[in-house]
Amino acid sequence: MQTSKFEIKEITTEQTIAVRHPVLRAGRPREDCYFPGDDLSTTVHFGVFVKNKLAGIATFLEQNNLNFDGEHMQLRGMAVLDQFKGKGYGKQLLKAGEQLAYQKQKQYLWCNARIVAKSFYENQGFKTFGDSFEIPLVGTHFVMYKETTNIPDSC
């Protein structure tokens, strides 16, 4: 896999919509692309830029999962535009979020993973918790989680 030169930067909620809409909410109204907690001061949106173009996004919220002990961060809205998929950018966004969670002293990074992305998360060291469940209009999901560790060269 070849990852071209890229930069990961913090972005605004509004900037995420350019990727959330086509990748995660295709064919649905733009308003459906906003998530609860998007604008909290504790929420961080990361964007990966390739030649100054936003190629992928991920949002990290200070949101505990009641199935686990301790303090956690939730990953939401992980998405890479079609033309940039398979080049390692999703992996880099995850690493940046994992490092952020570690710095915030959160023990776990967790997400509600779409079934199509389950193997992607497994490849990055995430484990599955419990059975699958349905999210209306989006599909089958699994709770997945990873214990955070220091990744100093992530971004």
Ligand SMILES: CC(C)(COP(=O)(O)OP(=O)(O)OC[C@H]1O[C@@H](n2cnc3c(N)ncnc32)[C@H](O)[C@@H]1OP(=O)(O)O)[C@@H](O)C(=O)NCCC(=O)NCCS
């Ligand atoms: C899932 C997604 C974010 C992955 O981003 P990406 O930039 O294409 O992934 P990467 O190129 O960083 O891939 C990293 C590794 O995961 C693998 N991988 C990527 N997508 C995968 C998938 N859907 N299933 C299994 N493995 C996958 C890659 O082959 C690569 O493996 P390697 O490290 O052994 O070479 C992207 O495909 C996407 O936006 N999908 C649609 C939206 C979606 O489902 N988001 C997740 C919501 S929970």
